[in-house]
Amino acid sequence: MPGRRTAKAAQHEQNKRTIVELTAWITVAAAMLVVALHAGISASSTAADVPRVTTAEYR
Amino acid sequence: MIELWNVSRALGLVALLLTGVVLALGALHNTSLTKIVGQALPRFVLVALHRNLALITVVFVLLHVVAVLVTPYLPLRWYHLLVPFTATFNPWPVALGAISFDLLLAVVISSSLRKYLSKRAWLVVHWTSYVCFPVAVAHAVANASFRGGTWWTLLVPLVATGLVVAALLYRRAARRRPALPLADRGRTDPAEARRAADVATGSQPIVRVDGPDTPPAPSAPAPRAGEDRDAADDSLAAPGEGAGEGGPGDTPARRGVFRELRVVAGPEARAREGEGEQGSPERRGRHSADPDDDAGADAGADAQTDTLAGTEAPTVALPPRPRRR
Numbered sequence A: 001m002p003g004r005r006t007a008k009a010a011q012h013e014q015n016k017r018t019i020v021e022l023t024a025w026i027t028v029a030a031a032m033l034v035v036a037l038h039a040g041i042s043a044s045s046t047a048a049d050v051p052r053v054t055t056a057e058y059r
Numbered sequence B: 001m002i003e004l005w006n007v008s009r010a011l012g013l014v015a016l017l018l019t020g021v022v023l024a025l026g027a028l029h030n031t032s033l034t035k036i037v038g039q040a041l042p043r044f045v046l047v048a049l050h051r052n053l054a055l056i057t058v059v060f061v062l063l064h065v066v067a068v069l070v071t072p073y074l075p076l077r078w079y080h081l082l083v084p085f086t087a088t089f090n091p092w093p094v095a096l097g098a099i100s101f102d103l104l105l106a107v108v109i110s111s112s113l114r115k116y117l118s119k120r121a122w123l124v125v126h127w128t129s130y131v132c133f134p135v136a137v138a139h140a141v142a143n144a145s146f147r148g149g150t151w152w153t154l155l156v157p158l159v160a161t162g163l164v165v166a167a168l169l170y171r172r173a174a175r176r177r178p179a180l181p182l183a184d185r186g187r188t189d190p191a192e193a194r195r196a197a198d199v200a201t202g203s204q205p206i207v208r209v210d211g212p213d214t215p216p217a218p219s220a221p222a223p224r225a226g227e228d229r230d231a232a233d234d235s236l237a238a239p240g241e242g243a244g245e246g247g248p249g250d251t252p253a254r255r256g257v258f259r260e261l262r263v264v265a266g267p268e269a270r271a272r273e274g275e276g277e278q279g280s281p282e283r284r285g286r287h288s289a290d291p292d293d294d295a296g297a298d299a300g301a302d303a304q305t306d307t308l309a310g311t312e313a314p315t316v317a318l319p320p321r322p323r324r325r
Helices: A002-044 B002-028 B031-035 B045-070 B093-113 B119-126 B129-143 B151-173 B190-200 B229-236 B267-277
Strands: none
Touching: A002 B002, A002 B045, A002 B151, B002 B045, B002 B129, B002 B151, B045 B093, B093 B119, B093 B129, B129 B151
16 A cells, blocks of 8 residues: 555654654753753862862872 | 863763663663553664664763863873773772773674674673663762762762663563573574574465365465464474364374475585484474485475475575574
C-alpha cells in the first residue's frame, strides 16, 4: 500500500528529527545547568571550599 | 583563577549528571519500558539518544579536564589526570577521577572501533561503565567540601545515582529477553542460525505424520509462511514430542515420522559443523548430498530435498556464513 508506506517513511523522518531535536535541547539544558551551577558555586563558595595548595605542591 | 576552578566543578557535575542519564538509558533500552515509551518513541530513537548523549558527556568531561589543567591554581599535569596516584596534590580524589576518565576513554574508544571488535569484547569493555560511574561519584563526593558553603553540590551525584539505581531496579524487575551467560554473548548457535536461514529463505520445515489415520497425500502443499508455523516448530523440537507422545491422545496410530524440507549449506560449512559434532549419521534432516559421502562433489548440484511428494528438484546450496567469534 503506497499510502501506508508514505506514512511510515514520514514517521521515520519525524523520528530522526526527534533525535536531533532532543539531543540539541538536552545539550542546551546541560550548558545552562553549567552556568547555573557555576553561579551557585561562586555565590556560596567560602574559604573552606577552595582546595588548599601548599607552596611545595604549587611549585 | 578561583572562577576557573568553579567552572571546572560545574562542568564536572553536569558531566556526572549526563553520565547517569546515559547509563540509565543504556540499562533501560532492553526492557519493556521502551515498549511503553515506544508508542511515542521507537526503540532506535532511545538507542540514538543514548549514543548522542554519551558523546555529549565525553565533551563535557573533556571540558572539565581541560579546565582543571589550565587552572594555574591547581598543581596538576596532564599525566596526573591519566595515570592514577601520580598526583601529590589531593591524591585520592584525583586518582578516582583519573580511573573514571580512563574507563570512559576505554568505553568511547571501544565503541568507536566496534566494527573491528568482537561483540563479546565490546560488551565486556562497555560494561565497565558500571564501574566508571561509581568511581566518578566517589571522585565528586571526595572533592566536595563538607565544611564550606557548597555542600549542596552533593545533590548532583545523589540525583545521578538515584537515576541509575532506579533504572537498574526497573531493569531487574521488568520483563526482558532472558540473559545469556557472558561466555555465550555474541556467539551464534548453529542450529538457531540454520533455523533463521530457513525462515529467511522461505524454506519452512514441512512436517508430515505418517500413520494409519493419516490419508496418503502425495501432492499435499507445503505450509505457507506464517501458516501452521507453530505446529511445525513444535514438531521440530524433537522426533517424539510433536507426535503427542505422552499426551492424552497418544496412541501408536497417531505416532508418525517427521520429515523436513531444509536448505543445506555447502560442503565446507557442513564439514566445519561436523568437526564439533559427534552425532550419529542417521540424524534427522540428513541430506542426500552429504559431504561425508562424497567430499569432492558439489553439494549444490547434487542437492535433493525430501518433500511430501518425494525427492524434489535440486536446491541451491547456501554459502557458508562467516562465523563471529
